[in-house]
Amino acid sequence: MSESKKLAVIIPGIGYTKDKPILYYSSKLLKESGYEILDVFFSGMPENILKDDSLKLLAVKLAYEQITEQLSEVKFSEYEDVVFVGKSLGTIAAAKYVSDNGIKAKQIWYTPLEKTFSYDSESVLAFIGNADPWSDINAIRSEASGCGVKLVEYEACNHSLESGDILKDIETLEDTLKRIWDYI
Numbered sequence: 001m002s003e004s005k006k007l008a009v010i011i012p013g014i015g016y017t018k019d020k021p022i023l024y025y026s027s028k029l030l031k032e033s034g035y036e037i038l039d040v041f042f043s044g045m046p047e048n049i050l051k052d053d054s055l056k057l058l059a060v061k062l063a064y065e066q067i068t069e070q071l072s073e074v075k076f077s078e079y080e081d082v083v084f085v086g087k088s089l090g091t092i093a094a095a096k097y098v099s100d101n102g103i104k105a106k107q108i109w110y111t112p113l114e115k116t117f118s119y120d121s122e123s124v125l126a127f128i129g130n131a132d133p134w135s136d137i138n139a140i141r142s143e144a145s146g147c148g149v150k151l152v153e154y155e156a157c158n159h160s161l162e163s164g165d166i167l168k169d170i171e172t173l174e175d176t177l178k179r180i181w182d183y184i
Contacts, residue, residue, distance in 0.1 A: 020160070
């Protein structure tokens with residue numbers, strides 16, 4: 001058995017790494033809550049994919065291949081509590097990986113993309129800004145509602161859950177962390 005009975009897998013987006021506020025503080029919170037932290041890293045991702053569907057598909061394929069390779073040695077059954085935390089593209093990779101491998105896990109999705117909702121997922125807490133240029137907010141609301149995903153929406157926030165007002169952004173970060181605390 002592993003030393004820790006709890007595992008948190010942190011899966012970034014393409015440009016949003018574990019060192020940026022949302023993932024950094026989520027990892028700290030989970031670690032302080034007794035979770036062993038396992039960071040997934042992406043490399044060789046295409047750039048400027050926002051308006052190029054073929055590059056988006058390539059990015060999803062690469063992300064899934066990399067997460068599968070990096071988690072191949074993990075024995076999820078040794079953990080009593082597993083949580084996957086994904087950001088953007090990482091939400092798709094997390095949802096697909098958990099679904100494909102039948103892992104009993106909670107999931108936290110930061111700024112999920114529409115494709116994220118195409119995988120069977122139980123116990124999901126998701127966060128999105130309603131000014132996110134990467135998402136059709138109405139489609140995300142509909143998908144979340146149809147899948148039973150708890151969706152928390154932040155007014156005038158972008159794909160980084162930021163508004164441009166530093167104090168509001170800190171309040172948003174604090175709110176996400178409090179919700180995660182209650183969720184785990």
